[in-house]
Amino acid sequence: MRVSTRFSDSVHILAFIEIYQDQKLSSELIASSIETSPVVVRRLMSTLRENGLIATKKGTAEPKLSKNPREITLLDIYLAVEGDKQLFTLDTNTNPDCIVGGNIQKVLGTYYEDAKMAALRKFNNVSLQDIIETILVEQKAKKVLK
Amino acid sequence: MRVSTRFSDSVHILAFIEIYQDQKLSSELIASSIETSPVVVRRLMSTLRENGLIATKKGTAEPKLSKNPREITLLDIYLAVEGDKQLFTLDTNTNPDCIVGGNIQKVLGTYYEDAKMAALRKFNNVSLQDIIETILVEQKAKKVLK
DNA sequence: CTTTCATGTAACTTTTTAAGTGACAAGAAT
DNA sequence: ATTCTTGTCACTTAAAAAGTTACATGAAAG
Numbered sequence: 430m431r432v433s434t435r436f437s438d439s440v441h442i443l444a445f446i447e448i449y450q451d452q453k454l455s456s457e458l459i460a461s462s463i464e465t466s467p468v469v470v471r472r473l474m475s476t477l478r479e480n481g482l483i484a485t486k487k488g489t490a491e492p493k494l495s496k497n498p499r500e501i502t503l504l505d506i507y508l509a510v511e512g513d514k515q516l517f518t519l520d521t522n523t524n525p526d527c528i529v530g531g532n533i534q535k536v537l538g539t540y541y542e543d544a545k546m547a548a549l550r551k552f553n554n555v556s557l558q559d560i561i562e563t564i565l566v567e568q569k570a571k572k573v574l575k
Numbered sequence: 576m577r578v579s580t581r582f583s584d585s586v587h588i589l590a591f592i593e594i595y596q597d598q599k600l601s602s603e604l605i606a607s608s609i610e611t612s613p614v615v616v617r618r619l620m621s622t623l624r625e626n627g628l629i630a631t632k633k634g635t636a637e638p639k640l641s642k643n644p645r646e647i648t649l650l651d652i653y654l655a656v657e658g659d660k661q662l663f664t665l666d667t668n669t670n671p672d673c674i675v676g677g678n679i680q681k682v683l684g685t686y687y688e689d690a691k692m693a694a695l696r697k698f699n700n701v702s703l704q705d706i707i708e709t710i711l712v713e714q715k716a717k718k719v720l721k
Numbered sequence: 722c723t724t725t726c727a728t729g730t731a732a733c734t735t736t737t738t739a740a741g742t743g744a745c746a747a748g749a750a751t
Numbered sequence: 752a753t754t755c756t757t758g759t760c761a762c763t764t765a766a767a768a769a770g771t772t773a774c775a776t777g778a779a780a781g
Contacts, residue, residue: 432766433739434666440683441666445675455756462673463666466741471758487757488748503686516662516694520580520587520609527608529591532713533706537586540649540701544694548662551690560682567678577737577768601727612770617729633728634777 435510438463439473443506444561446483446492455490473510480509498561503552516545581656584609585619589652590707592629592638601636619656626655644707649698662691 441463446454456467456474463470474492477483482501485492494501519538524530587609592600602613602620609616620638623629628647631638640647665684670676 432664434664436663437666437683441669441675441679444679448675462670462676464668464670464676468742469740475758490756518578518580518583520583522610523587524608524610528714529587529594529710530608530610531717532710533587533590535713536706536709537583540697544697547693547697548690551686551693555686563682564675564678567681568674571677579768614771615769621729636727
């Protein structure tokens with residue numbers, strides 16, 4: 430399939446809302462930063478709203494973060510847009526009458542879960558504030574180089 | 576896109592080869608355990624062979640592991656079939672003229688890499704032997720329950 | 722030495738899932 | 752009232768992997 434950039438784009442949206450909080454934040458403007466369409470942005474924002482990360486008001490271009498960016502982690506964002514889907518994909522159609530086919534899903538599944546949790550724990554230790562600050566540092570560093 | 580089950584199926588193939596090493600191991604037989612087509616199995620086995628995990632001989636149904644299953648880790652298998660592609664997908668098409676769009680790829684990329692590495696380290700601590708033994712334990716447990 | 726079975730690989734089709742698009746009802750604001 | 756915007760639906764396009772068909776070539780047994 431096409432690869433999902435929802436997580437990446439969602440972090441983008443949240444950072445954008447915080448950094449440009451004093452401007453008019455239409456889905457059109459945000460879309461121009463992500464280089465995607467306004468509908469894609471609005472769809473993602475719907476999901477973020479349903480998961481309590483932002484507050485929006487229909488008709489007005491004024492989305493706000495629902496929490497302090499220090500209290501929003503990459504994990505919160507990941508779970509909001511990707512849910513608890515498996516990170517590593519099990520083949521769920523194996524022959525149950527074979528010793529391997531009949532047991533590998535359960536066995537591999539536990540190791541997949543361990544690995545996924547190790548990754549998600551990392552995300553739980555990074556806040557939106559960290560992302561924003563690092564973006565701003567990178568931006569300053571760019572200017573110095575010129 | 577369709578979700579890849581290459582990793583899962585590759586572990587399946589390797590465990591199958593080891594457990595049934597005394598039988599004739601045609602791609603057809605292995606495919607029947609994975610419930611896929613022989614061509615898919617042969618394609619995966621080509622990749623595993625190119626990466627030094629198995630040895631095959633054209634025309635004969637006798638694939639062998641190239642190493643002791645204690646020396647093959649889930650990470651070896653993962654890298655063989657998935658390469659070093661990113662685990663979490665960055666949107667690589669963002670507006671470079673925007674503070675967020677111009678820096679988020681680099682910033683998020685490092686956190687994605689940290690998370691990916693945390694997951695892959697887990698895989699590096701699990702051997703094919705562990706998988707095989709756990710499969711056999713699960714199989715015995717099933718029989719007792721009957 | 723020929724028949725049978727198997728691999729290895731190429732080319733093509735199907736499936737899946739997310740992005741992208743067009744449309745529009747309804748809310749907000751001047 | 753007019754204009755802008757959101758929220759959402761329905762549809763199309765894109766991309767990647769699985770699945771399929773085909774076949775040249777190698778192995779092995781009679």
